[in-house]
Amino acid sequence: MNILETVKEGVKNAIENLYSEKIEAGSVILNPTRKEFDGDYTLVVFPYTKIGKKSPPQIAEEIGNYLQTNVSEISGFNVVKGFLNFSFSDEFWKGFLSQNVDNQSFGKGEPTGKKVMVEFASPNTNKPLHLGHIRNILLGWSSSKILKAAGNEVVNVQIINDRGIAICKSMLAWKKFGEGGTPENTGKKGDHFVGKFYVEFESKFKAEYTAWQQSEEGIEHFLSHKKGEQTEEEYFKKYKQSYFNNQSQLGKAAKEMLLKWEAGDEETVALWKKMNGWVYDGFEVTYDSLGVDFDKLYYESNTYLLGKEMIEKGLNDKVFFKKEDGSVWIDLTDAKMDEKIVLRSDGTSVYITQDIGTANLRYQDFGVEKMVYVVADEQDYHFKVLFETLKRLGEPYATDLHHLSYGMVDLPTGKMKSREGTVVDADDLIAEVIEEVRKNSVERGEIEELSPEERNEIYRRIGLAALKFFIIKVGPKKRMIFDPKESVDLQGQTGPYVQNAYVRIQSILRKAATQEIDLAIGDNYVKIEAQEKELLTSLFTYPSLIQLAAKDLDPSSIANFCYNLAKDFHKFYHDHSILKAESEEAMAFRIQLSKMVATVLASAMDLLGIEMPERM
RNA sequence: GGCCUGGUAGCUCAACUGGAUAGAGUACCUGACUACGGAUCAGGAGGUUGCAGGUUCGAACCCUGCCCGGGUCACCA
Numbered sequence: 001m002n003i004l005e006t007v008k009e010g011v012k013n014a015i016e017n018l019y020s021e022k023i024e025a026g027s028v029i030l031n032p033t034r035k036e037f038d039g040d041y042t043l044v045v046f047p048y049t050k051i052g053k054k055s056p057p058q059i060a061e062e063i064g065n066y067l068q069t070n071v072s073e074i075s076g077f078n079v080v081k082g083f084l085n086f087s088f089s090d091e092f093w094k095g096f097l098s099q100n101v102d103n104q105s106f107g108k109g110e111p112t113g114k115k116v117m118v119e120f121a122s123p124n125t126n127k128p129l130h131l132g133h134i135r136n137i138l139l140g141w142s143s144s145k146i147l148k149a150a151g152n153e154v155v156n157v158q159i160i161n162d163r164g165i166a167i168c169k170s171m172l173a174w175k176k177f178g179e180g181g182t183p184e185n186t187g188k189k190g191d192h193f194v195g196k197f198y199v200e201f202e203s204k205f206k207a208e209y210t211a212w213q214q215s216e217e218g219i220e221h222f223l224s225h226k227k228g229e230q231t232e233e234e235y236f237k238k239y240k241q242s243y244f245n246n247q248s249q250l251g252k253a254a255k256e257m258l259l260k261w262e263a264g265d266e267e268t269v270a271l272w273k274k275m276n277g278w279v280y281d282g283f284e285v286t287y288d289s290l291g292v293d294f295d296k297l298y299y300e301s302n303t304y305l306l307g308k309e310m311i312e313k314g315l316n317d318k319v320f321f322k323k324e325d326g327s328v329w330i331d332l333t334d335a336k337m338d339e340k341i342v343l344r345s346d347g348t349s350v351y352i353t354q355d356i357g358t359a360n361l362r363y364q365d366f367g368v369e370k371m372v373y374v375v376a377d378e379q380d381y382h383f384k385v386l387f388e389t390l391k392r393l394g395e396p397y398a399t400d401l402h403h404l405s406y407g408m409v410d411l412p413t414g415k416m417k418s419r420e421g422t423v424v425d426a427d428d429l430i431a432e433v434i435e436e437v438r439k440n441s442v443e444r445g446e447i448e449e450l451s452p453e454e455r456n457e458i459y460r461r462i463g464l465a466a467l468k469f470f471i472i473k474v475g476p477k478k479r480m481i482f483d484p485k486e487s488v489d490l491q492g493q494t495g496p497y498v499q500n501a502y503v504r505i506q507s508i509l510r511k512a513a514t515q516e517i518d519l520a521i522g523d524n525y526v527k528i529e530a531q532e533k534e535l536l537t538s539l540f541t542y543p544s545l546i547q548l549a550a551k552d553l554d555p556s557s558i559a560n561f562c563y564n565l566a567k568d569f570h571k572f573y574h575d576h577s578i579l580k581a582e583s584e585e586a587m588a589f590r591i592q593l594s595k596m597v598a599t600v601l602a603s604a605m606d607l608l609g610i611e612m613p614e615r616m
Numbered sequence: 617g618g619c620c621u622g623g624u625a626g627c628u629c630a631a632c633u634g635g636a637u638a639g640a641g642u643a644c645c646u647g648a649c650u651a652c653g654g655a656u657c658a659g660g661a662g663g664u665u666g667c668a669g670g671u672u673c674g675a676a677c678c679c680u681g682c683c684c685g686g687g688u689c690a691c692c693a
Contacts, residue, residue, distance in 0.1 A: 029635095031632065031635080032632070034636070036636085036637080037636075042635090042636090044634095044635055044636090044674095046635080046673060046674075049673075056673080080636070081636070082635085082636090082673080082674090083635080083636060124693090161693070164692090164693070165692090165693095166693090241692095300693090304693095325691090327691060336619080337619090338619095338689070341690085341691055343691085344691040345691065346691080348691085350690090350691065350692085350693090351692070351693050354693095376687095377620090377621070377686090377687065377688095378686095378687055378688070379687095379688090380620060380621080380687075380688075381619080381620070381687090381688055381689070382688090382693095384620090405621090407621085407622080407686085407687095408686080408687085410686095412627095415686095440655080441655095444655075446653075446655090462655090470628095473628095473629075473630090474628085474629065475629085475630090477621075477622080478622075478629085479621090479622070479685090479686065479687095480628085480629090481627090481628070483627090483628075486627095486628070486642080489641090489642080490655050491641090491642090491655055491656090492640085492641045492642060492655095493628090493629080493630095493640065493641040493642085494641085494655085496655055497641095497655065497656090499655085500653085500655050500656075501656095503653080503655090504652080504653065504656085505652095507652070507653060508652050511652065512652085541632080544632095545632085548632080552633095556629095556630090557632085560629095560630065560631095560640095563630095563640080563641090564630095564640090567640085570656055570657070571656095571657070571658095573652080573656080573657090574648095574656065574657045574658085575657085577652070578652055579652045580652070594652095615653095616653095616655075
């Protein structure tokens with residue numbers, strides 16, 4: 001049994017013995033004692049004042065006495081108002097350290113036998129990845145790692161939105177203005193190459209639309225259609241979509257292309273395959289530099305027709321109902337949602353139809369019992385509807401569906417808008433942070449004697465750590481402001497700060513290895529000091545933190561843990577000599593403690609997808 | 617307008633899910649290395665937790681009302 005559970009059991013027994021009242025051991029809440037007080041863990045006794053019918057300090061005193069005599073690991077306690085702070089014995093802590101110091105998988109949970117799917121990334125194929133995708137990918141990847149560490153079997157998937165009008169725009173622009181260019185013969189990365197044509201299409205369309213607005217026909221149209229005091233600008237902004245669908249030459253051409261694609265026209269499909277292929281090659285490079293990969297890719301071109309049979313079945317089961325025009329709906333008003341369409345009157349699918357079908361397909365492919373969708377919070381409502389619908393359909397996995405919803409990323413100048421060219425490109429950003437680290441490192445001159453390959457690898461690890469940590473440390477739900485300048489900060493609450501703690505420890509361990517040191521933690525080192533205790537209690541919470549992070553799907557809690565542990569170590573390192581400790585026993589103890597700190601830091605950072613350098 | 621979501625130091629974020637004097641980083645001032653690596657450490661200054669009520673021994677957190685951002689309410693995806 002875990003020591004904390006032992007203590008909870010102890011509290012339960014104390015209350016039963018002292019006040020003849022039964023409580024659940026699980027209801028007992030223990031918190032790590034705050035730094036400014038003495039003790040390892042704290043029991044808040046206010047909840048028991050009614051049961052004990054005494055003042056809080058009295059009750060704390062009584063429970064404290066009971067615990068001290070009945071729980072062998074507890075060596076002492078003190079009472080501050082209604083707070084009972086108790087300490088574990090030094091023997092307990094030394095045992096904890098020597099038992100776990102060489103355990104590389106310390107903190108990882110027991111196998112749960114559960115299979116979990118995580119869907120993330122899921123880009124469109126008409127333009128390269130940007131900052132928003134990076135947040136998505138980092139959250140998805142680290143959630144996946146955390147779920148795995150918590151003992152689950154995890155499958156990473158993404159669904160690629162490879163069809164639709166957007167890619168047709170790129171295709172059309174390439175056909176018209178591409179002049180036979182390819183990523184190979186222009187030396188451009190595939191996704192950027194295709195994205196360029198998407199942008200070109202949009203700007204040509206804009207030119208066409210603007211020209212029409214200024215033509216006699218356009219002006220007449222405005223005058224006869226405007227509502228009230230509407231300005232031209234307002235009106236034409238709203239009318240844009242209609243113009244594209246009904247009047248635009250370019251719009252017409254793009255739509256024709258989409259129809260041809262849907263009809264399976266050979267030439268169109270071949271072009272579509274070719275251009276998407278370029279994009280995939282480009283994405284692959286970006287995923288690779290972020291250090292992520294997937295177990296399976298789903299393509300929307302294969303899944304967009306799925307789900308219709310399930311609608312059929314749901315109709316029979318009265319989950320759905322049909323309107324007069326033949327469209328199919330679900331009524332979720334009793335669950336405080338609306339009526340939602342699930343199949344059009346012409347019998348074709350909508351967005352949610354294919355999501356229903358895809359969920360089912362995944363269940364058949366992998367037998368996952370739990371699914372996590374990493375998607376921005378603008379789709380909160382969609383997922384509420386999807387999950388409720390799947391539940392009503394009685395799908396076996398429907399009780400364990402989660403939307404890891406995250407806030408959009410803003411720039412200090414405001415929202416990112418691809419149309420206005422204010423997006424931060426993923427590849428550029430990655431290259432930038434690494435370059436910044438390189439410049440910085442050259443200035444320091446610490447690792448000059450290493451080979452260029454080794455140095456580049458170190459720059460890469462540090463640069464990515466800075467970027468990833470900067471993004472992951474913010475709670476997912478929070479809309480975040482991304483300042484490119486701050487993302488390359490290497491000091492303070494940053495990835496490199498954590499890496500630096502690790503590197504310092506490695507340096508000590510290298511030095512220690514050259515000396516003959518007895519690393520056994522004996523009984524002679526009697527008094528564990530306050531800062532050592534802080535490190536130990538921090539390490540001690542790591543296993544439960546992984547479980548909590550997995551339950552909450554919150555990688556930011558791991559990032560904050562890394563920072564705090566690194567911070568405590570830096571302080572400890574500054575105030576205590578390790579290799580020149582006052583005694584052999586102290587040295588052995590501190591080396592072992594440092595070693596475990598390094599192991600846990602590396603393990604926790606790995607959960608964030610961040611690699612540790614050995615030197616920096 | 618309905619629903620969802622957020623509002624904490626100048627700025628970027630925490631707060632172990634209702635606990636102790638609301639903490640970090642950054643920016644601004646000050647101090648600390650002839651070294652177990654200064655990508656570090658210590659100190660100063662910086663707060664009516666959007667506002668007003670309520671519940672509680674105890675509220676940034678729960679309830680009510682209001683104010684300000686963002687999202688969403690398509691036979692788009």
